Amino acid sequence: MGANDARRTVTGIDRRGGLSVQSRLLIMLLLVSLLSAAVVGAVGYVSGRESLRAEVVDKLTAMRELRTGEITALLGEVQREAALASNNASARDASTALNAGWDALQNRPLSGEQDATLSSYYSGTFLPRLEGVTGDDYADRAFVPTSTAGRNAQYLFTRQDGAADRPATDPGDGSAYSAAYLQADDYFSDLVRTVGYTDVVVTDLSGDVVYTAAGGVDLGSNLDDGPFRESRLAQGYRDVVAANSVDTIVTTDIEEWTPALGFPVMWVVSAIGDDDGITGAMALQVPIQWINDVTTGYEQWQQQGFGATGETYLAGSDRLMRSTSRRLVEDRDGYAAAVIADGTSSDTAERITEAGGSVLLQPVRGTAVDEAIAGRTGTAVSTEYIGGESITAYAPLDIDGLDWVIVARMDASEAFEPVTDFTRTLLLSTLGLALLVSILSLLLSQSFTRPVRRLALAVRSVADGDYSTRVPARGTDEFADLARSFNDMAGDLEVRQELIDHQRTENDRLLRSIMPQSLIEKYREGEETLAERHDDVAVVFAELLGFDEYSRSLDGQAETLALNELMRGFDEAAVRCGVESVRTLRGGYLASSGLTVPRVDNARRAVEFALGMRESVQRFNARTGASLDVRAGVDTGAVTSGVVARASLAYDLWGDAVSLASRLRRSGEEPGVFLTDAVRTRIEGLFDLEDAGTVHVDGRETPVWRVS
Template sequence: MSGSGIDAVATNARSSRWRGGLSIQSKLLIMLLGVSLVSSVVVGAIGFINGRQSLQAAAIDQLTTIRELRADAIEREFQSLQTGVELDSRNASAVEGTKAFVDGFAALKDVEVTEEQAASVAAFYEDEFVPALEDRSQLEYVSSTFVPATAAGTYLQSFYTAGRAYDDYDAGLALSDAGDGSAWSAANATFGPYFQSLVETLNYEDVVLLDRDGNVVYSAYKSVDLGVDIHEEPYSDSSLAGAFDEVMLSGSLNKVVTTDFERYLPSLGLPTSWVVSPVGEGSDIIGAMAVQVPTDQINEVMTGDGNWSEQGLGETGEVYLVGRDDLMRSNSRQLLEDPDEYAQLAIEGGTAPSIAKRAAQVNGNVLLQPVNTFAVEEAQTGRSGITTGIGYLGSDSVTAYAPLEIDGLDWVIIARMDSSEAFAPVTDFTRNVLLSMLGILLVVSLLSLLLAQVFTRPVHRLVGAVRRVAEGDLDVQVPQGSRDEFGDLGSAFNDMASSLRIKQELIDEQKIENEKLLLTLMPESVAAKYRQGDEAITEAHENVSVVFAEMVGFDELAKGLSGEEEIGLLNTLMRGFDEAAEKSGVEKVRTLRGGYLASSGLVVPRVDNVRRSVEFARSLVDVLERFNAQNGTHISLRAGVDTGAVTSGLVARTTLAYDLWGDAVSLAYRVRSVTGEPGIYVSQAVRDRTQELVTYVEAGTVEAQGKTETVWKVA
């Protein structure tokens, strides 16, 4: 082996010892760790995702089940209530009692109301009812508005309503005979206990009987609506009046109408719902029975009688009802458990402070608390489902929603729970999975370290032998004890040492071939300087024209092609460009994947180099047009032309890249994209020298060498 070959090997070996990087042992350790860790992570991730999804699904299923159970319960509650009212209204006692009260009320049509009786009724409203109503509603009312318009109504209220505290409901319910000797009092003594038993047994808020004209001829509590005409103010717009008219117009004793909640004035403006059914025999309707829905029973159903936690709703879950007006129809759990905390959370959730504080004050949010959430909107369109988002109390919640099927009511049911509580098992599971994964990763890391050390011992022996070769000892031999890949590597190493001399001879022959190839890459003058070892090889040239051509659309064409197809088309285009350069007397400098750099007057000085450059650019357009016609493509050209001084030379000595640069090259590059549209663009200098031969249009300006340069486009 020649001395130069040995020196080269030695130099490379020393360089390898000094070069920074990872050892084989380190790389092997990394690979073992990588494969093991990735496998562990993948398996853990699959288990984690499946487990997390299962836990989330379980939480969602639980909330959905609770919603369905509560929906079924409230629907059965109303169905039972509606059926009960229908049956009660057709009961013989109810029919006979209604007849008696209707007749008794009619007998009082022309009764004489004394001044004392009228004064007692007026005083009741002035001193008892209206102050209580105003305190409850925070509104002002005129007491005379509530005094019955009929003599019969005033007469009955003077005996049964006035003279007692308004909120003494038990006293009103117990009144049976005022001793006035009227037929109405006789009917109350006879049939009143039956209707009172309905209130006490079935927990109705009130039972009201009406005649065919809409007069309230009986009230179990003998309240302020006793004896009033519901078609007169302030009851004419009430849902009770609407429901009464609907059942009377139906003409059927089987008709039952249920009303939504409204603020009923005789109940101090409390939310009130009614179930109304006609009373009569056969086809003869004599009046109607209206039962005030027990709101406490609705709240008991929706709150599970206050046993939220025992029924799977945890610490934050609840089920509530919402009407078409987006207001609650049952009480909030937070309100019942902590009114002050409820008010603060509701305000933070977007509820008006006055509404939140009012709900906390009266300890009820029916017809007060708005719920403008996605779940409510979806349920009101008839859809059921599950969603997550911010609830009416401002917390992130998991919500199950559905419409209710209650005759006469357009309500939806919402079951919600704070996301943090609903998905708490998911959080615990995530923590356990992560801790388990960390333990597995630690064990895998220690095992990989041990295996890497055992595996790399033969490699260290080979490294020692390579260093001896680097020092010039070509007689070194590596023991080939093992019969695995390391044994094969040792045999290959021994063959390498024997063949180094032959390879060095081949290298010398290749140098001769490289000299020949060098002259094909650059001019002789540049090649000579390169062989001398010059680091900066440049030549200055004056009066040179530069063409910088760029293909537009080739990248889009290449996206749908394979690598071989792309190279084939590109070679076809470049051959066409080379032929055009040769015909125009232009020298190719270098080609790009999507462009072409050429000059005129660089190697061979030419007086008409500017004209030749412009003609060459125009011939490139012809080449592309022929190519497009043959291949059905749409490639266009964007070329820039300038003239002036340039510098040529060898750029990046290690890669033998011969290039051209200078102001003329830079300006040719810049003018080509002045508009972004295809075309041939030239500088002012080119235009001045060829304007008699070529027609130009002004295309714009560019900044060059501190001044504004006008750019012209070949028309």
């Protein structure tokens, strides 16, 4: 067999120009096995994915309907309790007495001392707490009622603790209003203590808040023209009064309630009166926790079949949540990172984590919410607020006064995890099958051609320059003798080539470490003068400040590691900015732009590099706690580069630009990036500059500029 025949055998091409029998057998077995595995896998993947999706959709739909019924039942029960609590003799008597007492207070102005006490409560207690929570500023008397009766009511009954579950204290003023307030408190505060409402608010027909169980700053205000006139409570009161019917019940959407320090609240407002007419309105403040308990299933997600990521949540037409997020409850830090990555602002995420709730804060988006707000019920695979795709079941909520939607979701990655595992197993099985088929076909077809093929491949490898190639030399036949002779020859060639390559690599490495390629070529050609002049080059001469003090606490190895880290950062900044590193010292760094590669913007690159050095040092400081900085001088002009000796090669730059950059570097103690006038004129408008004085050069004062 000749050399060409051997090559045809190795490459799988026979003498007639077609595939060899060995190659045909290998291809046939591989195609059959891989095609069978692919068909089975595709069918299994599609059917498994659809089956899992249908199962998850059914589960989410069931949970959506269950939560819808529970929320509807909860709010329906609150509405019935509001109707019962407001349409009885106790409520009517309390409302009538409060209204009469209120009218009497209108003719009883506060004394100067009493008014000062009320103002002191706001400026010293309530407003600091409110501003600390919301971050907003308020006028000292922003919530002081304008009416005489309102100010009297706040002076008598507004209390600092805001505890609605404790009875009011008799102020001892002997007024009819105080007597009516205490009598009403016996009835209304019982709703807080026994049922669990967070507050009960009673108004007259003029919009005056004549009673609150919590004694908050809403007491005494007017819902028509007072500070809370734009609130949902005010709108609910107006709707009830406008209907003028004891059967009217209004449920409001959740709002951030200022008297509760911005905490989210919702109201169920009912008229007080009888068939002869109404005397006022009563508003029950519904705890948001009730909504969260129902929506989250009392945080029993795993036990209720939601897996590791499933949940239900409520949203309003403004696309803000009306219930809390599961991820926030289980992993507050992970929640913030996830919603920020999905587009929620970092300020909003911070407010959510600080408040410990996502109600009225977390924006939601995606197909599920959009479709539900449009009034449609269905399921979808959509992007959710927490990031990534989710399987969702969505629907609008049919509750009077509330434009809410409900979404049940689960991460698609969790839902389809069994399919992913199956796909992974299928791929591994297919690869294993392909490997097994390849091995069997090779064993069957190569029994007699193996020695020749190995030797032919080895010859080609050596011809291509791979002298490490060896062939097995087992047995005592002629092939074994030939293999041993080949191995001896290849080993000898490998040793010689390694010696040559090592010497060439070492020479090139040393030359590249001290001079640019253009001077390397001159050096190899034997030229005596190894120098080049460059007319337009920007030079950066930087000094590392504070390293000596920092290194005193380090041993030699740690000091070297720290210095290497800093210099690597400088080198990376140089590459990023297109700047050439010239010389590195223990505390300094010399670099240029436009030296080996001419650049029209070399001054800008040099300044960006100097700023990049400071940023690199600041990152080092942040990681190590050091207090290092950089003072860099930048000038532009003509320089000369070259090798200053033959026996001991040293590459350097010199010239006026280098000298002036060095002078700027050493002209003071303050860190920063300092520029000459020549650099300033080239970068003006690109950076913010400030006058940094002058430096004395050649008998004259040269202006210096600092990048601010």
